[in-house]
Amino acid sequence: MSKQKKSALQEKKGVSISEITNSSSIESIKDKRKAKIDTNALVTSILKKNITALSRAITLVESKNQKHKTQANAILKACLPHANNSIRIGITGVPGVGKSTFIEAFGKHLTAIGKRVAVLAIDPSSTITKGSILGDKTRMEDLVKDKNAFIRPSASGESLGGVARKTRETIILCEAAGFDVIIIETVGVGQSETTVHSMVDFFLLLKLAGAGDELQGIKRGIIEMADTIAINKADGDNLKKAKLAKVEFNRALHLYPEKESHWQPKVMLCSALKNEGIDAIWNIILEYVKTTSKNKFFNNKRSEQNKFWLIQTIEEQLKSDFFNTPKIKKALANQIQLIENNETSPFAAADYLLNLSR
């Protein structure tokens, strides 16, 4: 039992969102009891690297209950001065590229060299693809059991914006809990990459060799974001193809304009299954951190990301406030009808609606 209590998997199960948001009487009693946990005590435990406390704080961050939100904000404020000390790594790749296997091998390598690793996910699947990241309990079996690893699936039933905010706040909590590396996993389905890119220091794109994969499936914008492309499954019969792909990607990457970081993206080969090339990728990340710390890009980027999230959050809330006003909802439908009938222009309609809300 005591061994289990230390495992990330066990703690993760501690308090689920449904328990907190469910309003049935039994849940409500549980709820009140849990809400009483003293904020200061929770923060102290988090700073002592207590995983139960960390899990509980994340659950508060994820809750829709107003009291929990208030408590979460207090915890975040207390944790902030202790955050900011990890390397934040975004990992993406289309389904089938071997993301779970890679993250497991990569995470195990890090814990083996004494690092503590948190794995989070931005998972738009619940609303878009119905796929699932980190949802399958049988995945990353070894990493789940590792006491220096903490795995937390994406909050579900949420907009990408909502998930993003919660993940950003969870990063702060994990950093306060002393994690050295934070991995944010996402799947290659479009906007989620941009979201992950805007909250990490280093962006790793996993690819497979061959099969026109270079042009299809993955958007060029995602390749542009990558600080390193790792060609996975570079083993056995695949190795030759993977080496060719490496040459091709290197050539393609050199055609892009220089990055603001002055970092020339690397192309690496690896086999997560055979645990080959994983250490080399970690070394590249360390080299990246060294280079960009020296030229100040590392901190500048974090600062820009903070401003981005500030502005982004405000803009989303302004839109949501406006378009969810009942008066506007009704008038909007009406104005759209007038536009369809050529009786008003989109601009006149916009002016009309804006005046309604002033």
Place this chain on the structure above:
Amino acid sequence: MSKQKKSALQEKKGVSISEITNSSSIESIKDKRKAKIDTNALVTSILKKNITALSRAITLVESKNQKHKTQANAILKACLPHANNSIRIGITGVPGVGKSTFIEAFGKHLTAIGKRVAVLAIDPSSTITKGSILGDKTRMEDLVKDKNAFIRPSASGESLGGVARKTRETIILCEAAGFDVIIIETVGVGQSETTVHSMVDFFLLLKLAGAGDELQGIKRGIIEMADTIAINKADGDNLKKAKLAKVEFNRALHLYPEKESHWQPKVMLCSALKNEGIDAIWNIILEYVKTTSKNKFFNNKRSEQNKFWLIQTIEEQLKSDFFNTPKIKKALANQIQLIENNETSPFAAADYLLNLSR
């Protein structure tokens, strides 16, 4: 003189923005006199295809003066039922691709077969590149003299959003004035293409053969938007290279997912200078209109574009209202400082600022 009065160039010069917005006494008198022009008379003249009236209405649309704006809105409202009947074509390409020469040859072809053509521009150059579209009076000399052509440069000194709104409204005026084809020109510098794409029926990308140009200079997103790629300067020594480029582009275009329009983008060769291939491009556009009218995409797209502009205008105004409030401006700077010092999170800062404005 009377011949000159019919020319687009002459009318274009009629009333400049500076005359209308300048507040010096002489200008102010001119201003008042012009504002008195009766809205109904102006609309009647526009519907009679009077170019002087059209120019004057566009100048009102472009004005920053509140009285002019009110009059412009009344004119637009009256013109709306008579709009919507043209083919709207977006044309883009990097500098040097021969856009002016192409538009001149294309426009002349259209007027020769009895069409009336308006050429507008989305020109972010005034704020970004300091380049200039349609600014050079010596360009498109023949088209400028053509009484069935109307050329109007982009409003200057404006944000892309501001220019976009004015161009959209100018399209309505030109359509009410009976123009059959509206060409919106832009230069390949990023966001302006997306803006143009969101207001046209057909998007034409001009390219040159060779020189790695396929990967560099033009963003993949722009290729994705193209309904046809025309490889210009396909003449003389260039012809062989152009034919090869055509094969390459065709292959690349087939790798993209099918468009919502079900239209398979075409690759064409042309030489604007030698007036070759221009008619074929017009025929492709007619084929596109026929195909997409039949499958309803044509009207659906216009309807979606209207909704896009409605929402876009509202969102931009909400942001501008919020961030330009003096109280918010001051508090924002302060919150950014607190974020930099790790004393608040971007999300807590956003909540604070939003509460300030409520």
